[in-house]
Structures are given as structure tokens and as C-alpha cells.
Amino acid sequence: MTIKDKKIDVLILAAGMGTRMKSSKPKVLHELLGKPMVEYILDAVKDLCSETPVVVVGSGAEEVKTKLGDKARYVLQDLQLGTAHAVSCAKEMLKGKSDAVIVANSDFPLITTETYTALLEEHFRTGSKLTVSTVIADNPRGFGRVLRDNTGRIMRIVEDKEANTEQKLIRELNSNPYCFDTEWLWNSLDKVEKSAVGEYYLTDLIKIAYDEGLSVGSIEVEDRDESIGINTRVHLAEASVALQKRINTKWMLEGVTMIDPEKVYIEDSVTIGRDTVLYPEVYLRSGTTIGEGCEIGPSVLIKNTQIGNRCRILFAMLESARLENDVDMGPFGHLRKGAHLDEHVHMGNFGEVKNSHLGPGTKMGHFSYLGDAEIGPNVNIGAGTVTCNFDGENKFKTEIGEGAFIGSDTMLVAPVKIGKGAKTGAGAVVTHDVPDETIVVGVPAKPIKKKQE
Numbered sequence: 001m002t003i004k005d006k007k008i009d010v011l012i013l014a015a016g017m018g019t020r021m022k023s024s025k026p027k028v029l030h031e032l033l034g035k036p037m038v039e040y041i042l043d044a045v046k047d048l049c050s051e052t053p054v055v056v057v058g059s060g061a062e063e064v065k066t067k068l069g070d071k072a073r074y075v076l077q078d079l080q081l082g083t084a085h086a087v088s089c090a091k092e093m094l095k096g097k098s099d100a101v102i103v104a105n106s107d108f109p110l111i112t113t114e115t116y117t118a119l120l121e122e123h124f125r126t127g128s129k130l131t132v133s134t135v136i137a138d139n140p141r142g143f144g145r146v147l148r149d150n151t152g153r154i155m156r157i158v159e160d161k162e163a164n165t166e167q168k169l170i171r172e173l174n175s176n177p178y179c180f181d182t183e184w185l186w187n188s189l190d191k192v193e194k195s196a197v198g199e200y201y202l203t204d205l206i207k208i209a210y211d212e213g214l215s216v217g218s219i220e221v222e223d224r225d226e227s228i229g230i231n232t233r234v235h236l237a238e239a240s241v242a243l244q245k246r247i248n249t250k251w252m253l254e255g256v257t258m259i260d261p262e263k264v265y266i267e268d269s270v271t272i273g274r275d276t277v278l279y280p281e282v283y284l285r286s287g288t289t290i291g292e293g294c295e296i297g298p299s300v301l302i303k304n305t306q307i308g309n310r311c312r313i314l315f316a317m318l319e320s321a322r323l324e325n326d327v328d329m330g331p332f333g334h335l336r337k338g339a340h341l342d343e344h345v346h347m348g349n350f351g352e353v354k355n356s357h358l359g360p361g362t363k364m365g366h367f368s369y370l371g372d373a374e375i376g377p378n379v380n381i382g383a384g385t386v387t388c389n390f391d392g393e394n395k396f397k398t399e400i401g402e403g404a405f406i407g408s409d410t411m412l413v414a415p416v417k418i419g420k421g422a423k424t425g426a427g428a429v430v431t432h433d434v435p436d437e438t439i440v441v442g443v444p445a446k447p448i449k450k451k452q453e
Contacts, residue, residue: 003048003120007098009182010049013086014038014106015058015077020231026060027230028106029067032240033247034267034286037230038064040109042071045116050098055106056086082199084192087185095186100124103202104177107230110239110246111177115226118219119179128217129184130209132157133175135227136220143229144174144203146218154216156207174203175227179217184209243268273309291325305335308343321353324360348383356387365408372414373398382408382426389414401436 018027028038042053055072057064058080065074077089087103094101100123102116115133123131132154134146144157145167157174158167185205192204209216221227225242228235247268248261255274258264263280270284279297287304290296294311305318308325315331321339329335329347338355341347345358348366356370359377364370368385372395375381385406387398396414400406404418407426412418417433424430425441434440438447
């Protein structure tokens with residue numbers, strides 16, 4: 001019988017206050033590369049559990065439930081009386097409904113699906129009532145020590161603060177997660193006694209199982225980064241670095257070049273096409289997709305933006321924008337919400353676009369601002385052009401037709417339409433619509449002649 005033939009429940013402990021984070025935000029909602037740490041666990045176990053995972057909430061319960069929504073089911077731990085007490089809060093919901101229960105601490109977000117799978121496989125292979133994860137490390141990081149008897153069987157776990165001098169030398173540490181035989185778990189929780197500090201420790205079940213003559217299975221988490229537990233902002237930064245290395249390695253193996261991987265920041269939800277090159281100081285935030293054969297950076301920040309193939313972006317900031325294929329922009333360009341650069345658009349240095357569409361082949365000179373504009377194909381936007389789209393109360397639209405030529409330092413006072421093939425002279429202030437194939441100059445801009453047929 002394989003794991004797929006078993007019914008698995010997953011229980012995530014997320015009720016703690018996280019006081020050492022020194023934050024008004026629940027610890028489990030602190031983000032790693034754009035995603036709350038608890039969501040990494042939900043993603044890692046989603047294909048292993050028979051039903052939606054259960055999250056034990058406590059401090060900040062409503063905030064956690066609002067953030068996670070229907071990704072989890074919830075039980076409330078009113079009083080934080082330890083990990084065994086937290087698990088017992090889910091007894092009514094989970095008892096008798098599965099073959100095994102995985103219990104995961106929410107502040108261990110780097111545990112992979114492969115590790116959860118290995119834990120389950122070992123648990124069912126050995127027929128243990130309880131299977132734990134351990135890690136071998138020189139730095140205990142406050143973890144409990146794994147005590148084994150002369151035959152190598154796990155006897156118990158002693159908490160770091162309760163370990164004596166000899167026990168503190170043990171390098172095998174208690175990690176995360178755990179796997180329990182469902183029936184044994186719910187029948188044994190009541191045997192856990194209150195500790196000296198007034199809490200009920202889940203790890204005490206190990207001693208209970210050993211004293212009953214039952215075997216306690218174990219797996220070793222070989223990648224120590226997976227066992228980074230987060231209790232402080234220092235730990236959060238440490239986990240972020242480890243996760244970033246994991247993500248960057250994945251994309252490099254998928255065909256993305258990074259000139260200096262340690263200086264490339266990629267959040268979890270980003271996707272990147274092969275043969276794209278990322279230069280140092282590139283920051284790719286949530287919701288961003290990048291096509292194939294692009295060159296991004298150096299010094300580029302992109303958030304919630306869709307980028308096509310073969311685009312070139314240098315020293316720029318892009319937010320909630322869209323670039324089609326073969327766009328090049330920068331250096332020092334800024335795309336704001338609603339900016340849409342069509343195929344083969346060129347955007348010069350120190351330009352800004354907001355809520356505007358630049359048609360295919362359009363070229364936008366440097367030191368220009370386009371806001372609330374619809375620009376046709378093959379338009380030339382001269383240096384210093386500004387769409388004056390805001391009168392202090394309302395925003396207005398500028399429309400520029402195909403093949404128009406907008407001279408340097410043109411002020412387009414919206415609402416205004418520039419016709420196909422029209423031209424504006426340098427320094428023009430355009431306050432009225434310009435017909436097709438018309439040249440306007442001056443302040444305010446006026447026609448001087450019509451192009452010959």
C-alpha cells in the first residue's frame with residue numbers, strides 16, 4: 001500500500017503570538033519572498049493530504065483566516081498552553097478520519113514536499129505510531145536534543161533549556177514535522193503532563209511511546225536550510241536568504257542566466273522564460289512574468305508586471321504594467337499602473353508612463369511623461385513631451401493617431417486628440433484637437449500648413 005492509498009490529515013500549528021518578532025502582525029503572516037510563511041507549508045502539503053489542511057489559530061486568528069481564506073480549515077486555541085494542547089484542539093475535527101496525521105509548526109516554512117513525503121513513507125514502512133524529523137547540526141538554535149538508547153531507538157527529546165551539559169553536546173536535533181498514527185495520537189494526548197513552565201509539549205509523546213515499548217521512527221532532514229525555524233527577524237532574514245538561493249537555483253536550472261545570483265531577488269510567484277539574462281540588483285516581485293530571451297537589469301525593480309519575449313530593460317521600475325515582445329526601455333524609466341507598451345516600443349531614459357497604451361513601433365523620447373493616453377502605432381514622442389492630464393480635480397485623456405510626430409517639449413493639454421500623421425513643433429502647447437496630417441506650432445499651438453497629398 002502506497003501513500004496514495006492512505007488517508008492523510010495535515011495539522012499546522014499557528015496559534016503562537018510570536019513575541020520575539022516584536023510585531024503587531026501574527027508571526028505566521030510575516031512574508032518570505034512575497035508570501036506569508038505559513039503559505040509555504042500549505043503549498044508543500046496540498047497534494048499529500050486527503051482534505052484541506054487544518055490550521056490551529058490563536059493570536060491574530062481573524063487576520064490569519066482572512067489572509068488564508070479557503071486554503072485551510074481552522075480550529076481555535078483560546079489559550080496558548082503548548083504544542084500538545086494546540087494539537088488537542090483539533091481532536092474533534094480530525095479524530096477517526098485518517099490513517100495518519102502530519103503535525104507541522106508554522107514557523108518552519110522551508111520544509112519541502114519531498115521531506116513531507118519521506119516522513120510519510122518512513123512512517124508507513126516501519127509501522128511506527130510516531131515518526132519524527134531530525135537534523136544533524138553544530139548550532140542547536142535552541143532545538144531540543146534527540147536522546148537514543150544503546151540500541152539506537154529514540155527514547156525522548158529534551159528541550160534545549162532543560163538539557164544538561166552532556167546532553168547539550170548532542171548534535172542530533174529535533175526538527176519538524178512529525179507524523180502520528182491517528183488513533184494512537186488522539187488516545188495518547190491526555191497522557192501528556194504539564195511542564196514546569198505550564199505548557200504541554202507535543203514532544204513528550206516520544207517518551208510515552210518509548211515507555212509503552214513502541215518504536216519511534218525518524219528521518220534525517222539532510223538539507224539544514226529546511227530546518228530553519230523562525231522566531232526573530234534575524235531568523236526571517238536567514239530563511240529568506242536560503243529560500244532565495246533555492247528559487248534562483250531552480251530558475252538557473254530552467255535556463256535563466258544570472259550574472260550574480262546572490263544579487264538577484266525573485267519572489268515565489270514569479271515566472272521567467274529560458275535564455276533570459278538577469279543582471280545584478282534585479283528585484284522581481286509577486287505577480288511578475290517574464291518571457292524568453294529578455295535582458296533585465298542591472299538595477300531593475302518589477303512588480304506585478306507581464307513582460308513578453310526579447311525585451312530589454314535597464315535601470316527601471318515597473319509596477320502593474322504590461323510589455324509585449326521586443327520592447328526596450330531605459331535607463332531610468334518608470335512604468336506605473338496601467339502602462340502598456342506594445343511590440344517594438346522604445347522608451348528612452350528618464351521617461352514615465354501611467355495608464356497609457358503605446359502602440360506597436362512607437363518611440364518615446366527621454367524626459368517625457370505620458371499619462372492617461374492612447375498612442376497609436378509608429379508614433380514619435382519627442383524628448384520632454386508631457387501629457388497634461390490633470391486639472392487639479394479630474395483626469396483627462398490624450399489620443400495620438402498613427403504615425404504622428406510630437407516635437408520635443410510639447411505640452412499636450414488633455415482632453416486632446418492628435419490626428420494621424422500630424423506634427424507638433426518643438427515647445428508647442430497643444431490645447432485643441434489637431435486634424436490628421438496637420439502641423440501645429442506655438443503657444444497655444446496653431447496650424448501652419450497641411451501636408452501635400
